[in-house]
Amino acid sequence: MAKSGIYQSSLTKKYVIALAGLFLISFLFVHLGINLTVLIPESQDTEAKEIFNKAARFMMLNPVIKVFEIVLFAGFIIHIIYGLILQIHNWMSRPKRYKVEGWSHTSPFSKFMIHTGMIIFIFLIIHLVDFYFKAKFFEGAESVWYDGEEYHDLGALIIQKFQNLGFVIFYIASFLFLGFHLHHAFQSAFQSLGLNHPKYFPFLKALSLITSIIIPVGFTIIPVFIYFQIV
Amino acid sequence: MNFTLKIWRQKDAKSKGKFEKYSISDISPDCSFLEMLDILNEQLVARGEEPVAFDHDCREGICGTCSLYINGRPHGPDDAITTCQVHMRRFKDGDTIVIEPWRAKPFSVIKDLIVNRNAFDKIIQAGGFISVDTGGIPDANAIPIRKEKADQSMDAASCIGCGACVAACKNASAMLFVAAKVSQFALLPQGRIEAKERVQKMVAKMDELGFGNCTNTYACEAECPKEISVEHIARMNREFFGAKVGGRKNIKK
Ligand code: HEM
Ligand code: FES
Numbered sequence: 010m011a012k013s014g015i016y017q018s019s020l021t022k023k024y025v026i027a028l029a030g031l032f033l034i035s036f037l038f039v040h041l042g043i044n045l046t047v048l049i050p051e052s053q054d055t056e057a058k059e060i061f062n063k064a065a066r067f068m069m070l071n072p073v074i075k076v077f078e079i080v081l082f083a084g085f086i087i088h089i090i091y092g093l094i095l096q097i098h099n100w101m102s103r104p105k106r107y108k109v110e111g112w113s114h115t116s117p118f119s120k121f122m123i124h125t126g127m128i129i130f131i132f133l134i135i136h137l138v139d140f141y142f143k144a145k146f147f148e149g150a151e152s153v154w155y156d157g158e159e160y161h162d163l164g165a166l167i168i169q170k171f172q173n174l175g176f177v178i179f180y181i182a183s184f185l186f187l188g189f190h191l192h193h194a195f196q197s198a199f200q201s202l203g204l205n206h207p208k209y210f211p212f213l214k215a216l217s218l219i220t221s222i223i224i225p226v227g228f229t230i231i232p233v234f235i236y237f238q239i240v
Numbered sequence: 241m242n243f244t245l246k247i248w249r250q251k252d253a254k255s256k257g258k259f260e261k262y263s264i265s266d267i268s269p270d271c272s273f274l275e276m277l278d279i280l281n282e283q284l285v286a287r288g289e290e291p292v293a294f295d296h297d298c299r300e301g302i303c304g305t306c307s308l309y310i311n312g313r314p315h316g317p318d319d320a321i322t323t324c325q326v327h328m329r330r331f332k333d334g335d336t337i338v339i340e341p342w343r344a345k346p347f348s349v350i351k352d353l354i355v356n357r358n359a360f361d362k363i364i365q366a367g368g369f370i371s372v373d374t375g376g377i378p379d380a381n382a383i384p385i386r387k388e389k390a391d392q393s394m395d396a397a398s399c400i401g402c403g404a405c406v407a408a409c410k411n412a413s414a415m416l417f418v419a420a421k422v423s424q425f426a427l428l429p430q431g432r433i434e435a436k437e438r439v440q441k442m443v444a445k446m447d448e449l450g451f452g453n454c455t456n457t458y459a460c461e462a463e464c465p466k467e468i469s470v471e472h473i474a475r476m477n478r479e480f481f482g483a484k485v486g487g488r489k490n491i492k493k
Binding site: 018019020021022023024046071090095098099101102105106107108109110111113114115116119120122137193195199202204205207217 | 246248257264309311312313325338340344346360388408410411413425440443444446447450451452453454456457458459462463470471473474475476478479480481484492
């Protein structure tokens with residue numbers, strides 16, 4: 010591989026995956042925060058879903074966010090492509106496999122990053138088709154008026170989608186695999202970047218565990234609450 | 241003790257190879273694993289069969305020559321020891337023991353259980369040294385070194401280059417080996433002088449030879465007979481980043 014013009018060392022690839030991955034994690038937190046507002050019930054000055062619909066409009070139109078949207082798509086694409094290149098190379102590095110497969114004490118999730126990653130990828134495609142593109146191209150969502158201004162009622166679209174039990178289960182299962190991916194991913198990214206000071210690494214590991222619980226649980230609350238009409 | 245052995249037999253680098261089943265009986269629990277194979281070989285020779293070829297030299301855990309993948313673990317069932325230090329009492333009477341060579345693209349099988357670990361030498365030749373003669377014995381206090389760093393460097397230097405890290409890694413990555421060799425120098429003032437070139441050259445060689453990429457699974461650390469820490473891998477990642485970003489020379493080969 011060293012001969013080709015676009016040679017990148019294995020370590021450079023790892024930095025790229027790690028940086029893109031950490032960026033994706035920060036996105037997940039923002040995404041979760043906005044999504045949770047769909048559950049805010051109506052109050053004296055806001056209707057149900059109003060805050061969510063307004064936030065969604067802000068995310069769609071704000072120029073800074075628009076730039077970040079491009080960065081985000083690039084982040085996903087780079088993370089996925091590099092992840093695949095790395096994995097294919099890794100498979101090729103052991104053409105003849107063992108009869109008795111490895112047994113060593115290691116994090117089980119770290120062995121299935123490509124598999125959990127692929128599940129997230131499939132989820133991502135379905136999710137984008139169902140929500141993102143509908144919101145973007147103005148179809149599928151009804152209009153709603155707040156203070157005489159027209160908004161897309163994306164909240165209603167979400168609530169309508171999550172009436173289907175199969176859809177809810179598919180979402181929750183995907184979040185579970187996202188959690189598995191994150192459990193290894195977050196702390197692993199710091200090791201890849203060389204930031205593994207023995208004093209702080211236990212803290213990063215704990216943070217990794219917490220992230221891998223908060224993100225899937227947070228996202229799971231939304232379809233569950235909607236399906237069982239808790240709010 | 242009695243055992244059933246399933247051993248990888250391969251005539252030479254070109255032949256296909258397959259598992260062969262052997263029964264062995266009346267083995268003392270105090271017999272070492274390699275002695276057990278010696279006994280098997282004597283029996284094979286007596287029967288006019290080809291003995292099983294396996295690597296060994298010091299038989300006391302210091303040279304890194306022995307290299308068997310026993311029941312799914314490099315260097316067998318115990319932590320922190322080499323194959324030559326394993327004893328048969330670690331197994332149960334009547335056990336079936338599967339013995340395989342290290343498996344990795346850069347480690348080709350030469351015969352039976354012996355693989356060519358020349359790839360490690362090539363990585364060392366790419367930069368795993370300092371380019372000045374050591375000269376006479378210097379004054380011990382001429383270059384003060386933090387005890388902490390000296391200890392870490394010593395830990396890294398305890399690598400015996402056996403290749404268990406590569407054998408254990410699901411990606412056949414040599415990161416722990418290379419990281420140990422980079423670290424032992426990077427931590428000391430004499431090694432710092434060429435640190436930026438060294439790490440780039442050794443990583444480039446490692447990639448070129450076809451070892452896999454690290455995914456931080458840490459099977460290497462779990463199986464290393466010298467318990468070398470993956471902290472050294474992070475240090476190498478740091479060193480490499482520093483060399484790429486801060487170094488004047490971008491070394492690709
Ligand atoms: C929101 C989605 C995702 C997030 C937040 C995320 C995050 C991360 C992070 C932080 C890492 C650790 C990088 C490292 O160890 O240096 C990682 C590793 C990995 N990701 Fe993702 N990822 C996501 C989606 C995906 C997808 C869709 C794939 C598709 C194939 C994927 C494939 C991989 C692979 C193969 C690795 C392993 C690399 C390694 O262990 O070195 N990821 N991910
Ligand atoms: S034979 Fe020397 S370490 Fe095992």
